[in-house]
Amino acid sequence: METHVDFVQWLETDMTLNILMRLDDPADVVRAASVSCLWRQFVATNGISKQLCLRKFPQLSSITRITEPDLRVAERKDESSNSSWEALKRDHNFYASLLQDIETSNSRSSDCMGHAVRASSTDRYPFEGIVNTLAPSDRYGIGPSYWSSIGHSDPNAPETLIYKLKADLCCISEINIQPFEVYFHRGRPIYSAKSVRFRLGHLKSSREKSYLLHFPQLQPADDKFIWTYTSEEFQMRQENRLQQFKLPEPVLCIGGYLQIELLGRAQRCDIDNLFYICINYVKVRGRPLSPAFGVQNIELSGDFVLEYKRGFL
Structure with a gap:
């Protein structure tokens, strides 16, 4: 008769951890915890789902507390009475759910764009404002629709565009940008940048949100943010098409803000002999993690409280 040995029961803890930490698919973590009560206890007690989450997305180590607004009263009493096993189970369920939700961003990506910020x-504000980049058409009514920088004599002068994403917690996989072909100028010039770089992050404080709401759109705002991720530099083609800039790996944006840094100016204007950058459309692909997950109280250090609404998964 064939003998079956449960390695979780017989191997030392470190060896078992070494085996289970090689799991890549978050669904495998859930399956492992479902094998038996012993396996579930081992996975939860050793925080395997949390460790896998932090290994893939180290910025999640800045979570200071997890809140569950829809936690039942009975469960809150368990928590307040220091039920360590219940707390471990909740941690396991939370991180396994978060990891699984993030991992689906590649196969179920959607538009993550929220609104234009600065x-x-x-x-020529507001006719050539950043808000025009939210629509794919290069015309609005009978007129053109695009954003234009001011003219500059230096072809290397950069520009930045800042957007709020759909959610404070998003997993971003790619950004698409279409330069604007100025069809009403002779030769239909395309005022693209030479290259582009992306940053993801959050406001320095909640006070800055009020600043963005109440101060004019022309007021600079780059210093109001902390950027926790900076991409490599991508080359932009001087072509009138939607250009895809795929990040090497999906990036978790905590705070929900995107900065597009447009580097270099490819086209000089024949009218005033200055260099401009004109953008027709910006699209952000990924997966908003709301309403199941939300972000609260982001500190300057990057520490934050994460809200978990399990009923939305």
């Missing part, structure tokens, strides 16, 4: 400069 441009570092605008030539």
